[in-house]
Amino acid sequence: MKIEGKKAVWENYQKEIADDKFYYVRSCVRQNFFPGSETTFLRILRDVLKKDVFENPCHTTCTGIGYHGDIVPVETTMTVVARQFALMTESGYENIVPSCITSFGLYTEILDTWHHFPEMENKIREHLRNATGREFRVPKNLAHSSDIIYKFRKEISSKAKYHLINKNTREPLRVVDHIGCHYAKMFPSKGVGGAEYPYVLQGMVEEWGGQVIDYPERRHCCGFGFRQYLVQANRGFSVACSREKFESMQPYKPDMIITNCPGCPMFLDRWQYVINEIEGKRYGSDGEGIPVFTYEEVAGLVLGFDPWDLGLQMHQTDCEPLLKKIGYDYDPEKKYELNTIPDLNIR
Amino acid sequence: MSTYLVIFCVKIINNKIQSLENYLEMLRQDIRFEEGLNACMNCGVCTAICPAAEFYNYDPRQIMDIIQSGDNDEIEKLLKSEVIWYCGECMSCKTRCPRGNTPGLVIMSLRGLSQDLGYFTESEKGRQQLALKRTVGQWILTYGYCLYLEGVGTSLYPEQGPVWDWIQDNWSDLFRRLGANYKGDGPGILRKIPEEAMDEIRTIFEVTGGKKRFDKIEEFSKKKAKELNLAFDDEGIDNEYFRHIFKTNNSNHSREI
Numbered sequence: 001m002k003i004e005g006k007k008a009v010w011e012n013y014q015k016e017i018a019d020d021k022f023y024y025v026r027s028c029v030r031q032n033f034f035p036g037s038e039t040t041f042l043r044i045l046r047d048v049l050k051k052d053v054f055e056n057p058c059h060t061t062c063t064g065i066g067y068h069g070d071i072v073p074v075e076t077t078m079t080v081v082a083r084q085f086a087l088m089t090e091s092g093y094e095n096i097v098p099s100c101i102t103s104f105g106l107y108t109e110i111l112d113t114w115h116h117f118p119e120m121e122n123k124i125r126e127h128l129r130n131a132t133g134r135e136f137r138v139p140k141n142l143a144h145s146s147d148i149i150y151k152f153r154k155e156i157s158s159k160a161k162y163h164l165i166n167k168n169t170r171e172p173l174r175v176v177d178h179i180g181c182h183y184a185k186m187f188p189s190k191g192v193g194g195a196e197y198p199y200v201l202q203g204m205v206e207e208w209g210g211q212v213i214d215y216p217e218r219r220h221c222c223g224f225g226f227r228q229y230l231v232q233a234n235r236g237f238s239v240a241c242s243r244e245k246f247e248s249m250q251p252y253k254p255d256m257i258i259t260n261c262p263g264c265p266m267f268l269d270r271w272q273y274v275i276n277e278i279e280g281k282r283y284g285s286d287g288e289g290i291p292v293f294t295y296e297e298v299a300g301l302v303l304g305f306d307p308w309d310l311g312l313q314m315h316q317t318d319c320e321p322l323l324k325k326i327g328y329d330y331d332p333e334k335k336y337e338l339n340t341i342p343d344l345n346i347r
Numbered sequence: 348m349s350t351y352l353v354i355f356c357v358k359i360i361n362n363k364i365q366s367l368e369n370y371l372e373m374l375r376q377d378i379r380f381e382e383g384l385n386a387c388m389n390c391g392v393c394t395a396i397c398p399a400a401e402f403y404n405y406d407p408r409q410i411m412d413i414i415q416s417g418d419n420d421e422i423e424k425l426l427k428s429e430v431i432w433y434c435g436e437c438m439s440c441k442t443r444c445p446r447g448n449t450p451g452l453v454i455m456s457l458r459g460l461s462q463d464l465g466y467f468t469e470s471e472k473g474r475q476q477l478a479l480k481r482t483v484g485q486w487i488l489t490y491g492y493c494l495y496l497e498g499v500g501t502s503l504y505p506e507q508g509p510v511w512d513w514i515q516d517n518w519s520d521l522f523r524r525l526g527a528n529y530k531g532d533g534p535g536i537l538r539k540i541p542e543e544a545m546d547e548i549r550t551i552f553e554v555t556g557g558k559k560r561f562d563k564i565e566e567f568s569k570k571k572a573k574e575l576n577l578a579f580d581d582e583g584i585d586n587e588y589f590r591h592i593f594k595t596n597n598s599n600h601s602r603e604i
Binding site: 026028029031032035036038039055056057058059060061063064065066068069070071072073074075076078079080083105113116117120127128130131132181182185186188195196219220221223224225226227228230231232233234235236237239240241244270271273274309311313314315316336337338339340341342344 | 377378379381382398399401402403432434435436437438439441442449455458459462471472475476478479480482483484487491492493494495496503504506507508509510511513514517520521522523524525526527532533534535536537538540541543544545547548550551552553554555556557560561564592593594595596601
């Protein structure tokens with residue numbers, strides 16, 4: 001293919017991402033497992049980038065995990081999502097930013113279904129009216145919270161205190177990016193770079209000094225599989241998927257993993273602990289585990305935030321090997337300190 | 348003459364049953380089925396890309412083939428089978444299907460119908476739906492979150508590891524330290540969702556069939572517990588039937604390595 005053709009194809013996989021005035025909807029998984037990441041996202045957007053981000057306290061789960069656990073029917077989920085849209089409309093915003101890939105995929109799927117089946121949208125409007133009396137407009141712009149960080153990656157870079165570079169060797173850190181299935185596998189044109197070459201995390205890593213590793217199982221699912229993890233009897237599937245990825249990435253000697261979806265970092269973090277308990281095996285090149293991060297945590301590290309304000313103490317696989325490689329200035333003694341409440345400027 | 352009459356009547360009754368339980372027609376009522384299956388040419392790309400097919404005795408291509416055949420008996424077997432519960436709904440199949448089908452969406456419609464008809468309790472994996480309803484479903488209707496994990500410790504989730512024990516022991520202080528508005532009014536992480544908002548969510552479940560689905564899961568699970576002679580409580584997770592469905596694995600699901 002000629003280079004002009006490649007550019008034209010690539011253009012098809014760029015998405016429009018709003019610039020300001022964001023309506024933020026939270027993630028059930030991120031709130032429970034990575035609360036510091038949502039705090040960090042808002043710190044960066046509001047305090048560093050001076051953006052308008054609004055959160056309506058009346059918003060709820062989108063029911064996504066229940067929907068993909070098949071206990072919640074499709075029309076129920078659609079109506080709950082329609083209620084989220086109604087709250088956004090009533091708050092005077094048009095650009096919705098879910099903090100969750102399951103939500104992002106679900107919103108994308110619902111908008112696509114309504115596009116092809118307008119009678120379904122009308123039916124859901126009636127359900128919402130009957131249940132709550134609310135009306136809604138569909139969002140003008142739908143972007144996952146990682147899309148927003150990707151959009152402003154250069155601004156973050158311009159304020160960077162650290163880079164994804166090994167302090168001793170001056171070599172770029174070797175980074176595994178894990179996108180999360182529902183970001184672009186269902187609707188490739190709705191994710192930066194599409195399903196085959198998703199660029200949302202790679203763009204951040206390269207901008208912040210790191211080097212992304214390509215490895216055979218790069219696009220494989222982390223193994224959440226909804227019911228496949230949520231029910232204890234099925235967890236062999238979940239750990240087997242993560243193990244397949246670790247075995248595949250290990251020869252490429254990754255320094256860290258960066259993730260897009262709220263659930264994936266939890267699985268890639270915890271299953272390393274389990275595999276070590278079962279098989280006595282660690283996948284890091286230095287005999288440690290491979291530290292796993294959310295993109296908010298990585299952005300926070302680049303900006304020089306305290307690791308314990310980011311919530312890195314909630315990881316089972318230690319983050320310290322990565323901090324040492326970067327040459328991060330932090331206090332290891334404060335890792336499990338709970339009494340000091342830092343001013344995180346949360347509004 | 349009377350023999351012919353009997354055969355004629357049996358044929359009428361059979362036809363009536365067929366028309367009452369035309370599973371393909373029932374599946375077509377689900378918009379995800381309409382979106383998920385156009386015309387499958389059985390190339391098997393979905394199976395090749397599927398993480399579940401790598402692990403379980405599972406072949407989405409076969410399922411698409413059975414559905415497309417319209418064979419009512421075979422579809423009924425599927426609805427009562429283990430195999431429809433193996434998919435992890437990652438939707439990798441959607442990306443790669445050359446015909447624009449989504450076997451994952453067809454699976455979702457099969458799972459929905461299996462629960463509506465009460466067939467889900469005929470399989471070990473299907474019976475697990477009660478566990479999902481009693482955990483995720485309960486959290487949605489009680490708190491407004493799909494997950495609400497304070498107090499949910501390593502006895503149910505041992506892989507969460509020692510850090511999870513520390514998190515559980517210090518939940519409230521840790522969440523406050525990380526900027527959460529735990530159980531607080533106003534916006535923020537794990538805030539208390541206002542009661543009027545929760546009322547709206549519960550009403551949506553009533554109006555749109557969510558409550559009906561939950562009730563069916565309970566009704567058929569209770570029947571199955573009686574059949575299996577396992578103690579069943581009408582709520583909660585501390586009962587014999589819940590523990591049985593949450594932990595039992597007959598080891599016949601996975602591929603031999």
